């Protein structure tokens with residue numbers, strides 16, 4: 001069983017609204033159900049295993065314009081396989097207040 005990190009929920013929610021990259025909750029709700037989701041192009045910029053995050057440059061996504069930002073990941077093991085500079089297709093969803101990569105496909 002995986003330990004769940006308890007988020008500072010109200011603060012995280014406020015920060016998330018202004019700055020998605022700061023909200024931190026990398027491992028909770030790893031089993032969050034994923035419906036069929038549109039995939040977006042992304043380029044891996046940075047991997048932070050300690051924080052459980054990957055920084056991606058993404059195109060238009062979930063109402064955001066294209067930008068570079070950090071995401072939590074649904075499965076921390078993905079951080080071992082992603083490489084800076086790699087092009088991926090991915091889907092993101094808000095999981096417990098943190099924008100989280102929930103699906104990855106390699107072209």
Ligand SMILES: [Cu+2]
Pocket residue numbers: 058061064065066067068069
């Ligand atoms: Cu973004």
